[in-house]
Amino acid sequence: MKRIFAFILFFILILSGCSGKSDNIIFSAVIESVSENSITVTTNDAVGFDKATVGYDKNMKIDFVLEAGRKVTITILPQIRESYPVQVTAVRIEPDEETAMTAEYRKISAEEAKERIDEGNVIILDVRTQAEYDEGHIRDAVLIPDSEIKDKAETVLPDKNATILVYCRTGRRSALAANELVRMGYTGVYDFGGIVDWPYEIVQ
Numbered sequence: 473m474k475r476i477f478a479f480i481l482f483f484i485l486i487l488s489g490c491s492g493k494s495d496n497i498i499f500s501a502v503i504e505s506v507s508e509n510s511i512t513v514t515t516n517d518a519v520g521f522d523k524a525t526v527g528y529d530k531n532m533k534i535d536f537v538l539e540a541g542r543k544v545t546i547t548i549l550p551q552i553r554e555s556y557p558v559q560v561t562a563v564r565i566e567p568d569e570e571t572a573m574t575a576e577y578r579k580i581s582a583e584e585a586k587e588r589i590d591e592g593n594v595i596i597l598d599v600r601t602q603a604e605y606d607e608g609h610i611r612d613a614v615l616i617p618d619s620e621i622k623d624k625a626e627t628v629l630p631d632k633n634a635t636i637l638v639y640c641r642t643g644r645r646s647a648l649a650a651n652e653l654v655r656m657g658y659t660g661v662y663d664f665g666g667i668v669d670w671p672y673e674i675v676q
Contacts, residue, residue, distance in 0.1 A: 503542045
């Protein structure tokens with residue numbers, strides 16, 4: 473009888489210990505990239521890390537499109553796996569509807585850029601020189617050399633809310649040009665690096 477009572481008491485203690493879990497963590501962030509069952513984000517709140525890989529179960533309900541540049545509110549389990557970026561597990565991801573679209577620098581991969589191009593309604597911006605452009609460029613790309621962004625962007629690209637995909641040869645000038653466009657108030661700027669890493673068609 474004593475053994476039965478001890479077993480019951482032990483079982484109750486286990487259950488009570490399990491119920492004393494830490495609270496989940498909620499923070500706002502901007503999506504940098506999206507993969508099959510995770511997103512990489514930069515955080516806007518003081519949560520102890522500036523960047524995270526956020527994993528989630530494939531069956532978790534998400535009622536909106538996860539895409540680079542989108543602002544979201546994320547609820548995660550309290551366990552944070554140390555790495556860089558830190559690894560966390562989401563129990564909820566929601567769109568940040570209260571935050572208006574603002575100008576900010578975003579980096580995406582060539583693959584993500586190609587998906588956006590195939591979907592349409594984007595501007596492809598080549599910021600190399602005229603000679604480099606003539607040697608080969610992405611189809612339908614608009615040319616504004618990076619040194620001329622300040623002077624020509626607002627004339628060539630009058631819609632500051634348009635989706636603009638920026639590239640150069642290796643990625644250095646595209647980053648500089650993309651950041652300059654952001655400073656000028658363009659809200660949909662995406663830097664996808666250099667044409668040397670572009671595995672798709674180019675034209676002359």
